[in-house]
Amino acid sequence: MSTVTVQSYIDKLADRFGQSDLYYGHGTDNPFDEAVYLVYGALSLSFDAEANSPGRLLADSELCWLDELVKARVEQRIPVGYLVGKAWFSGHQFLCDSRALIPRSPIAELIDRKFRPLLKRAPARVLDLCAGGGCIGISCALRFPGCEVELAELCADACELAMANVALHKLSPRVSVLRSDLFSALTGPYDLIISNPPYVSRQEIAALPEEYCHEPVLGLLSEDDGLALALKILHEAADFLCADGVLIMEVGYSRQQLSTRLKAVPLEWLEFAHGGEGVLALTRNQLRQYQGLRSP
Ligand SMILES: C[S@@+](CC[C@H](N)C(=O)[O-])C[C@H]1O[C@@H](n2cnc3c(N)ncnc32)[C@H](O)[C@@H]1O
Numbered sequence: 001m002s003t004v005t006v007q008s009y010i011d012k013l014a015d016r017f018g019q020s021d022l023y024y025g026h027g028t029d030n031p032f033d034e035a036v037y038l039v040y041g042a043l044s045l046s047f048d049a050e051a052n053s054p055g056r057l058l059a060d061s062e063l064c065w066l067d068e069l070v071k072a073r074v075e076q077r078i079p080v081g082y083l084v085g086k087a088w089f090s091g092h093q094f095l096c097d098s099r100a101l102i103p104r105s106p107i108a109e110l111i112d113r114k115f116r117p118l119l120k121r122a123p124a125r126v127l128d129l130c131a132g133g134g135c136i137g138i139s140c141a142l143r144f145p146g147c148e149v150e151l152a153e154l155c156a157d158a159c160e161l162a163m164a165n166v167a168l169h170k171l172s173p174r175v176s177v178l179r180s181d182l183f184s185a186l187t188g189p190y191d192l193i194i195s196n197p198p199y200v201s202r203q204e205i206a207a208l209p210e211e212y213c214h215e216p217v218l219g220l221l222s223e224d225d226g227l228a229l230a231l232k233i234l235h236e237a238a239d240f241l242c243a244d245g246v247l248i249m250e251v252g253y254s255r256q257q258l259s260t261r262l263k264a265v266p267l268e269w270l271e272f273a274h275g276g277e278g279v280l281a282l283t284r285n286q287l288r289q290y291q292g293l294r295s296p
Pocket residue numbers: 100101102103104105129130131132133134135136152153154155158180181182196197198199218219220229
């Protein structure tokens with residue numbers, strides 16, 4: 001057994017991360033939280049105050065393992081989520097690997113407040129479109145125990161990860177995974193469609209920090225200045241929504257581009273208390289109006 005405690009390892013690691021040129025944005029936004037994520041994630045420690053994890057001494061084998069992960073984080077810029085194989089989203093733990101992006105969408109905050117005031121009642125049927133590992137749809141299923149959720153995803157590998165997460169949370173058959181190119185294999189109608197599609201343009205992708213190179217490009221890149229998939233979703237979603245259904249979609253920093261393209265469409269951009277931007281909400285009626293107003 002070493003004489004190093006969890007807390008002292010984390011403190012030193014936070015200093016080291018602080019002196020490195022790391023990019024934060026895959027679940028944390030500062031060196032200390034990143035160090036906690038790595039150590040607690042790798043050792044599967046409990047965040048429960050009773051567990052007294054901070055004072056626990058590290059075994060020699062644990063020290064070696066942590067040092068290896070730190071090396072991979074600093075030298076290869078592999079995001080912590082992929083190193084420890086897990087991520088937290090909306091208060092729940094998910095399996096996480098390079099088959100899908102690391103969960104980080106601000107949509108978690110909307111789920112936490114049950115989409116109020118956007119939704120008047122609990123949704124009966126929810127679609128998570130471009131679901132990746134399924135964190136958004138699964139969190140909705142956990143937040144609304146009565147609803148059925150479909151996770152739609154184009155990439156077969158990501159579908160497998162989503163299925164593993166559905167199994168982890170014991171949500172089958174209430175939550176199902178469908179391999180689908182946007183709406184092509186879906187029938188609807190849904191009370192709520194939530195989507196975090198790829199929205200990084202070809203020009204922007206080359207300039208992304210190295211950490212993003214470890215994520216699947218299919219989860220990031222979208223043609224047409226990052227807007228190809230978002231525009232398609234806006235055009236087709238009305239046909240898959242119930243009469244009082246709502247579409248919630250994230251386009252991140254492509255928000256400006258989208259607003260410029262769709263000057264005539266009333267886009268409602270949502271506010272977040274815990275950071276994040278570029279998420280819009282549209283009712284089926286608003287989407288119907290948009291169907292007549294194609295972008296130039
Ligand atoms: C930005 S990631 C979002 C993943 C997850 N929803 C999240 O928030 O962490 C976008 C996902 O869309 C998938 N995707 C890309 N093109 C698609 C398409 N045409 N139809 C369905 N899914 C697609 C990618 O494989 C990727 O998993």
